[in-house]
Amino acid sequence: MVTTPRETPAGRGWGGAAAAEHRTEYPVRTEEDLLEARHAVRAATLETGFGLVDQTRVVTAASELVRNAYIHGGGGTLVIERLRRPGGRGVRLTVSDAGPGIANVDAALADGFSTGSGLGHGLGGARRLMHEFRIDCPPGGGTIVCVTRWTSG
């Protein structure tokens, strides 16, 4: 199955005040999707002008979040937005799944918490690698994680 990123009009991202210049959505359904998502995030960080260390931070955070959605959430979607605000540019990643949600978000953010194949550093680690972090588990189920990193300039 070929999965093509779906482009949608910019600026409709979840959880943001800054203007989105560009928005793409990717499925997170298969192992191949995980790699595809990483490549897309890498491309977005390059486009935004991040240095190599920041690129690595954002791609690593993305890898943790999409893996969580794939393993714990039964798959979902990744939205990549390139943002601009006065004094800087940024990349926002929104990973949502329709899984059971997270019963105890505080516990899930603590290092060492794991119900799957990771080391339990995924969610808390992603939070440390990014400037902004939001997690939402609506009552109806599912998990939405939204993270942003800004350029320093």
Place this chain on the structure above:
Amino acid sequence: MPILRLGDVLVTGLLDELDDRSAMAFVDELTERITREAATGVLIDISRLEIIDSFVARTLSELTTTARLLGARVIVAGMRPPVAITLVELGLKLHGVETALNAEAGMAALGWYRTRSSREGSRGDDAS
């Protein structure tokens, strides 16, 4: 990724496109080769890894522990500096995993040394 044997050392590497299935296949093959060839050392070059997330970190940790139980010492070589910075921020310390700056330093730690004659022999085609 091929696994080469140099004396009692196995030399291999990880590619950036590591997914769960290929990671498990890699661990299986490497442990089988350690046993079959009675390897006492394993060099894993990771200079092509653009990121190490908690999944890859776990794979490296478990592989190191398994190899040690089979009598082989693992050295992970060539981590890119941005990857090292990110790993620390992520909170992953890769406990128990021995590292080396590059493959050559890793091989030296496993008892392989570049001799004077090999150094002279490679002069001219050594880009560095």
